[in-house]
Amino acid sequence: MAKILIPTPLRQFTDGKDTVEVSGANIGEVLNALTTSVHPSLRNNLFTPEGKLRSFVNIYVNDEDIRYLDKDATEVKDSDTISIVPSIAGGR
Amino acid sequence: MSTTAAPATSLTNEEILRYSRHLILPEVGMEGQIKLKNAKILLVGTGGLGAPMALYLAAAGVGTIGLVDFDVVDRTNLQRQVIHGTSDVGKPKIVSAEESIAEINPNVRIIKHEVALTSENALDIIKDYDLVADGTDNFPTRYLVNDACVLLKKPNVYGSIFRFEGQSSIFATEDGPCYRCLYPEPPPPGLVPSCAEGGVLGILPGVIGLIQATEVVKLILGNGEPLIGRLLLYDALNMKFRELKLRKNPECPVCGTNPTVTQLIDYQQFCGVAPTAETAKAESTVIEIEPTEVKAKLDRGDQFVLIDVREPHEWDIARIEGAKLIPLGDVPKRLNELNPDDEIVMHCKGGVRSAKAVGILQEAGFKNVLNMKGGILAWSDKVDPSVPKY
Numbered sequence: 001m002a003k004i005l006i007p008t009p010l011r012q013f014t015d016g017k018d019t020v021e022v023s024g025a026n027i028g029e030v031l032n033a034l035t036t037s038v039h040p041s042l043r044n045n046l047f048t049p050e051g052k053l054r055s056f057v058n059i060y061v062n063d064e065d066i067r068y069l070d071k072d073a074t075e076v077k078d079s080d081t082i083s084i085v086p087s088i089a090g091g092r
Numbered sequence: 093m094s095t096t097a098a099p100a101t102s103l104t105n106e107e108i109l110r111y112s113r114h115l116i117l118p119e120v121g122m123e124g125q126i127k128l129k130n131a132k133i134l135l136v137g138t139g140g141l142g143a144p145m146a147l148y149l150a151a152a153g154v155g156t157i158g159l160v161d162f163d164v165v166d167r168t169n170l171q172r173q174v175i176h177g178t179s180d181v182g183k184p185k186i187v188s189a190e191e192s193i194a195e196i197n198p199n200v201r202i203i204k205h206e207v208a209l210t211s212e213n214a215l216d217i218i219k220d221y222d223l224v225a226d227g228t229d230n231f232p233t234r235y236l237v238n239d240a241c242v243l244l245k246k247p248n249v250y251g252s253i254f255r256f257e258g259q260s261s262i263f264a265t266e267d268g269p270c271y272r273c274l275y276p277e278p279p280p281p282g283l284v285p286s287c288a289e290g291g292v293l294g295i296l297p298g299v300i301g302l303i304q305a306t307e308v309v310k311l312i313l314g315n316g317e318p319l320i321g322r323l324l325l326y327d328a329l330n331m332k333f334r335e336l337k338l339r340k341n342p343e344c345p346v347c348g349t350n351p352t353v354t355q356l357i358d359y360q361q362f363c364g365v366a367p368t369a370e371t372a373k374a375e376s377t378v379i380e381i382e383p384t385e386v387k388a389k390l391d392r393g394d395q396f397v398l399i400d401v402r403e404p405h406e407w408d409i410a411r412i413e414g415a416k417l418i419p420l421g422d423v424p425k426r427l428n429e430l431n432p433d434d435e436i437v438m439h440c441k442g443g444v445r446s447a448k449a450v451g452i453l454q455e456a457g458f459k460n461v462l463n464m465k466g467g468i469l470a471w472s473d474k475v476d477p478s479v480p481k482y
Contacts, residue, residue: 060336089278
């Protein structure tokens with residue numbers, strides 16, 4: 001199962017967990033499993049009602065952005081680390 | 093600001109002594125220190141990130157530092173904004189910052205811009221500087237700084253923080269990506285809490301601000317491997333640094349091959365902060381009650397229920413006698429604890445979360461629900477000053 005790193009702002013939707021392990025052959029399957037059966041309350045924060053990944057959330061497989069790989073179809077291996085990186089604006 | 097002064101070609105004896113530890117580094121040396129002396133950098137914000145940046149860049153000998161801030165020092169700033177001290181509370185941040193910088197290094201020329209950075213003034217303010225370091229705290233200003241830097245071709249040394257986590261990168265260099273390549277659009281308002289709502293570890297902006305300061309100095313010196321095309325992530329709780337690849341997006345609306353944003357836009361509107369007819373309508377259906385009125389009701393022994401929708405750790409800091417705690421996130425699943433026929437007053441810290449809670453109850457058919465205006469902060473101001481503000 002691939003390891004998904006959950007960023008601080010989204011941990012309130014994963015019972016405080018900073019990593020979650022989910023199986024799936026590609027990013028689409030992994031994120032779908034994460035946001036339906038594992039932590040359904042994440043869904044609204046990662047996807048628009050139309051099911052599109054929100055544009056202030058980036059997904060990386062290891063250190064590469066899936067927008068520059070195969071997007072949803074990006075293959076995921078058990079040894080991969082998936083990062084969810086939402087934008088944050090704090091500075092004060 | 094005057095930019096006509098001829099660049100410095102030497103250091104005074106005082107400067108040579110002051111910068112001794114730089115001068116004996118071959119990577120800096122006389123040449124590098126003179127570059128620092130001639131550098132003009134703009135710090136947007138003198139808060140959590142701006143404070144350590146300003147202090148260290150001044151100490152390092154950056155010759156001209158512009159500061160943009162229109163805020164006043166507040167006691168809650170002192171936990172992390174180390175450029176301001178206890179005696180500065182109530183003072184404009186820009187004045188307090190100037191005094192601290194002058195004490196650390198009187199050789200630094202400080203240019204104060206005591207304004208909010210806007211689409212109208214940003215290009216004019218930024219154009220005279222070599223580079224910008226972004227230490228703001230909101231999405232509209234971050235997109236504004238990014239777009240202005242891309243349009244003016246000024247590198248933007250970026251940092252942002254949330255709770256225990258920080259990000260840093262360099263945007264808007266000639267061939268590198270910009271903030272919009274990373275995040276094309278901001279989150280809708282309310283989905284990502286600010287530091288004021290979410291809290292922030294006081295040391296975190298020190299770490300991220302000094303990563304920004306390091307990159308500023310490297311860009312000025314033209315030395316080392318700058319944080320361009322890389323997004324650095326820092327997790328203070330787990331003490332982990334990670335690095336992700338960041339690419340220039342050819343379809344980026346501002347720095348791509350066919351840009352659609354060729355001048356500054358309305359960033360409040362872009363970030364959805366400007367009120368729309370829909371949100372204004374939603375807000376208008378929430379009826380407010382003054383804290384003094386709530387106090388009178390309690391004193392009279394009126395039949396009503398006072399609900400505090402803050403988090404348990406906030407309840408531990410301060411609470412109103414007679415209130416019942418139901419955190420906002422739990423309200424939908426704990427509706428059965430409330431009676432739709434009762435009069436219900438809801439409060440939080442400042443009145444925003446309780447307004448959302450009132451909306452949830454109204455949607456569930458509760459008719460007689462009020463929002464206490466200004467939350468427990470207003471209660472402390474207007475009813476009971478013994479309740480601490482936080």
